[in-house]
Amino acid sequence: MKKRRVVVTGIGVISSVGIGKEQFWEGIKKGKSGITKISSIDTSNFKCQYGGEVKNFSPEDFIPSRKIKFLGRTSQLAIAAAELSLEDAKFPYQEIFRRKIGVIIGTTEGEHPLEELILAWAKGGLKEIDRRKVIQSAVSNISANVGIYFKTLGPNFLIPTACAAGNYAIGYGYDLIRWGEADFILAGGAEAFSRLAYVGFQRLYSMSPDVCQPFDKNRKGMLLGEGAGILFLESLNSAYKRSASIYAEILGYGLTCDAYHPTALEPKSVAKCMERALESAEVTYKDVDYICAHGTGTPINDKIECKVIKEVFKERAKEVPVSSIKSMxxxxxxxxxxxxxxxxxxxxKEGIIPPTINFQTPDPECDIDCVPNKARKMEVNIVVNNGFAFGGNNCCLVLGKVNN
Structure with a gap:
């Protein structure tokens, strides 16, 4: 069977810099920071009190109120982003029941009601347990809830590969369409702000007290955020038949699962991941116009990512723009x-590379072009999107402009 080309025709984003593709992209282009004082949990006993919370998200704008009480916040974010993606793709709702549409969602922790149940039980005993929270708690609920909400009939998967899970989901969706196992896929990731993750990263001493400064010499660590990003995927032929607007083509992806260390990156494995992605996409390092970095802002992570970029991109390492939107x-x-x-x-689509904000002091060990503080206009044909996760779950995705 001839492999089908796969393209992105819909984008749905819920983020701390904006809800919906337009608000999100406008904020990113302007270098807007979505970092604010955390309000969803008590941070008074911690050094860091800031994060990328989505302050203005109202699930009622997307989901009937009678259904909201049965959904955890992560599912709410995923459903909202999926709805925005379907609308952006101009895919008719009545066609959902007739076509083989799959749902693949990546996450780190899944839903958080179990965490809330444990706290309620510890403080007040069994009488404080809300049975609805039990229903909300299963990690597989996220993709299942999206599928149930839209009544999709295709494959449905939840991929829990931590901080690279969104790329994994998009890569798997690409495979399913490419091999004809699905006609359309809603693929991406969703994560709600979590007390467990917040406390965990505090205990790892990996969080900055105020701002995230990827690649800066004086970077102090990461900040947590929340949100959802869902892409609508279909074959190139399908997009042409629907006269759909195409953002980009998925050219390929690379995976490594090295189990090297619970939290640390293994440079050789990360390099192999990037090389496999380029090989899968049938491009070379000389063809890449932009690298969207994992760029967490931790001293070690950024140092290793830059080292790997230098190894993989050789003489082009310092000329290829590399930015991190985690700074926002x-x-x-x-x-x-x-x-x-x-x-x-x-x-x-627009020929604009997002900036890395909060950049002040160059680091000799991160001597790349990090697109400091201001977006850059230039033609962008091929992009590498890096995603590296705990436990060595790495996934790099390659996207490109559609070339007939």
Whole structure:
């Protein structure tokens, strides 16, 4: 069977810099920071009190109120982003029941009601347990809830590969369409702000007290964020038949699962991941116009990512633009790489590379072109989107402008 080309025709984003593709992209282009004082949990006993919370998200704008009480916040974010993606793709709702549409969602922690149940039980005993929270708690609920809400009939998967999960989901969706196992896919990631993740990263001493400064010499660490990014995928022929607007083509992806360390990156494995992505896409390092970095802002992570870029991109390492939108959003965990994939699609479509904000002092060990503080206009044909996760779950995605 001849493999089908796969394109992105819809983008749905819920983020701390804006809800919907337009608000999100406008904020990213302007270098807007979505970092604010955290309000969803008590941070008074911690050094860091800031994060990329989505302050103005109202699930009622997307979901009937009678259904909201049965959905955790991560599912709410995923459903809202999926709805925005379907609308952006101009895909008729009545066709959902007739076509083989799949749902693939990546996440780090899944839903958080179990965490809330444990706290309620510890403080007040069994009488404080809300049975609806039990229904909301299963991690597989996220993709299942999206599928049930839109009544999709295709494959349905939840991929829990931490901070690279969004890229994994998009890559798997690409495979399913490419091999004819699905006609359309809603693929991406979703993550709600979590007390467990917040406390965990505090205990790892990996969080900045105020701002995220990827690649800066004085960077102090990451900040957490939340949100959802869902892409609508279909074959190139299908997009042409529907006269759909195409953002980008998915050219390929690379995976490595090295289990090297619970939290640390293994440079050789990360390099192999990027090389596999380029090989899968049938391009070379000389063809790439932009790298959307994992760029968490931690001293070690940024140093290793830059080292790997130098190894893979050789003489071009210092000339290829490399930026991190985590400087604006914080680290959205399972949603991070899918939101970044949305930014890559828009960069290709509009010819604008997002900046790395909060950059002040160059670091000799991160001597790349990080597009400091201001977006850059240039033609963007091929992009690499990096996603690296705990446990060595790495996924790099390659997207490009459609070339007939």
């Amino acid at each position: 959003l914080g680290h959205c965990m399972g949603a991070a790489s899918s939101i970044e994939a949305a930014a890559c699609c828009l960069a290709i």
